[in-house]
Amino acid sequence: MTSLKTQIENFEFHPEVYVYPTPRTYTSKLTKAEFTKDLNVYIHIPFCKQACTYCGYLKIVNSDLQETYLDALLKEIKTNHSILKNNIKTLHFGGGTPSLLSTKNLKQIIDTISNINPNILNTADEMSIEATPESINYKKFSEFKKLGINRVSMGLQTLVDSEIKLCKRNNFSKQSIEAINILRKVGIPNLVLDLMIGIEGQTVESFKHSITSLIKHRPETVELYAVGLMPNTRIKTHNLMTKKEIYECYDIGRKLFLDAGYHQDCHNRYVIPNKGSFFQEDYLFQGLSLIGFGAGARTYAKNIHYRNNYSNKAHKKAILEYIDDINNNKSPIKSAIILTENEKMRQYIIYNIESLDKKEFRRKFNISFQEQFPQLHQDLTNLNLIQEDWRRISLTTKGLNFRDLICKHLFSENVRKLEEEYRPK
Ligand SMILES: C[S@@+](CC[C@H](N)C(=O)[O-])C[C@H]1O[C@@H](n2cnc3c(N)ncnc32)[C@H](O)[C@@H]1O
Ligand code: SF4
Numbered sequence: 455m456t457s458l459k460t461q462i463e464n465f466e467f468h469p470e471v472y473v474y475p476t477p478r479t480y481t482s483k484l485t486k487a488e489f490t491k492d493l494n495v496y497i498h499i500p501f502c503k504q505a506c507t508y509c510g511y512l513k514i515v516n517s518d519l520q521e522t523y524l525d526a527l528l529k530e531i532k533t534n535h536s537i538l539k540n541n542i543k544t545l546h547f548g549g550g551t552p553s554l555l556s557t558k559n560l561k562q563i564i565d566t567i568s569n570i571n572p573n574i575l576n577t578a579d580e581m582s583i584e585a586t587p588e589s590i591n592y593k594k595f596s597e598f599k600k601l602g603i604n605r606v607s608m609g610l611q612t613l614v615d616s617e618i619k620l621c622k623r624n625n626f627s628k629q630s631i632e633a634i635n636i637l638r639k640v641g642i643p644n645l646v647l648d649l650m651i652g653i654e655g656q657t658v659e660s661f662k663h664s665i666t667s668l669i670k671h672r673p674e675t676v677e678l679y680a681v682g683l684m685p686n687t688r689i690k691t692h693n694l695m696t697k698k699e700i701y702e703c704y705d706i707g708r709k710l711f712l713d714a715g716y717h718q719d720c721h722n723r724y725v726i727p728n729k730g731s732f733f734q735e736d737y738l739f740q741g742l743s744l745i746g747f748g749a750g751a752r753t754y755a756k757n758i759h760y761r762n763n764y765s766n767k768a769h770k771k772a773i774l775e776y777i778d779d780i781n782n783n784k785s786p787i788k789s790a791i792i793l794t795e796n797e798k799m800r801q802y803i804i805y806n807i808e809s810l811d812k813k814e815f816r817r818k819f820n821i822s823f824q825e826q827f828p829q830l831h832q833d834l835t836n837l838n839l840i841q842e843d844w845r846r847i848s849l850t851t852k853g854l855n856f857r858d859l860i861c862k863h864l865f866s867e868n869v870r871k872l873e874e875e876y877r878p879k
Contacts, residue, residue: 474861476873498749499549526777552583604644608648627667647673708854721854762788803864837852
């Protein structure tokens with residue numbers, strides 16, 4: 455593997471490492487999963503009204519499968535009733551575009567969970583839904599709020615109309631700002647706005663414009679996503695910014711957000727202190743299990759990670775197979791990876807990479823980070839990517855920029871091999 459030093463000198467880019475092991479490595483069969491008592495719940499809604507050029511997430515556009523999918527989803531939730539009796543700390547609807555659900559359908563899902571676990575509204579710190587600006591209207595989101603939704607994560611991607619057009623999206627800046635104003639009127643306490651870095655036609659200057667326009671609306675949380683080139687998308691790569699410019703955008707974003715009073719919550723998230731957050735990710739990184747429902751949904755238990763019917767090429771087929779499996783009382787779980795003690799240690803570092811508690815690490819794994827990874831520790835120090843005191847190893851500002859590249863150096867041999875062998879299907 456190329457050294458970190460060379461990778462950084464060449465401004466190599468690695469897409470966000472959200473979970474470890476990465477889903478491309480799920481090649482095992484399922485064994486019994488063990489969940490933590492406090493639990494995150496994820497629901498995948500794979501329907502959209504548009505196919506954005508860069509997006510490889512599991513979804514279908516303008517489909518008539520919604521009702522049958524919903525029936526299957528409710529059945530899958532009921533089948534997992536014993537796990538859902540744990541303390542549900544977060545519920546997140548992701549997609550696709552879950553904000554396209556009608557209030558009736560969203561209520562059906564939440565009711566199904568709360569019939570199993572009537573305490574959910576007391577234990578959940580966060581009930582969150584992803585949305586596109588065009589799907590926001592006052593009546594629907596007032597009802598969503600009454601159902602317990604307290605966080606809306608809305609994908610703007612850019613506030614430059616020519617870029618929206620190139621992405622084949624419909625949220626021109628006027629619609630985006632209207633949607634923000636509606637969500638403010640509804641009184642959603644945690645408004646999250648997503649912006650992307652490196653979409654077609656975007657320049658460093660136009661990215662800066664999107665950020666300064668967005669900051670005026672004071673969203674509690676902002677997520678910045680550098681575009682990952684996913685299989686089977688329609689993104690045209692000839693007019694994308696360079697990797698070096700992507701890193702420049704990270705620095706520009708950080709400066710603008712910090713100057714505006716935001717706090718950098720993690721490598722790609724800025725929050726208004728004590729207001730913004732993404733608890734589902736925080737709790738996952740703190741070691742809470744996550745159970746996912748729906749096509750392509752992943753579950754992260756203590757001893758195993760697994761995924762329901764999925765394809766990154768044939769999205770509709772995967773969704774139909776998921777529905778079929780559920781209707782035929784078959785398990786929709788198709789692939790998994792068992793976590794060895796070594797993988798658990800690597801996962802712990804990756805999830806805590808921004809600030810690793812040295813004492814806690816030694817307590818858990820009976821070794822220090824430096825003893826376990828002497829060469830990497832030295833490289834991180836020499837390259838000024840970490841700072842260290844007696845308690846913690848923390849990423850520096852430079853380290854935060856290169857967080858995903860650093861994570862890649864923590865992947866085990868086995869995970870690297872499985873990643874290399876992976877072919878989209
Ligand atoms: C699954 S989308 C859901 C939001 C909603 N469907 C929308 O598009 O507005 C969640 C976020 O993932 C990000 N995303 C989508 N495709 C991406 C890609 N190829 N690389 C990086 N981030 C991506 C976008 O910022 C998007 O807002
Ligand atoms: S970015 Fe959002 S709206 Fe666009 S295709 Fe992906 S999930 Fe659907």
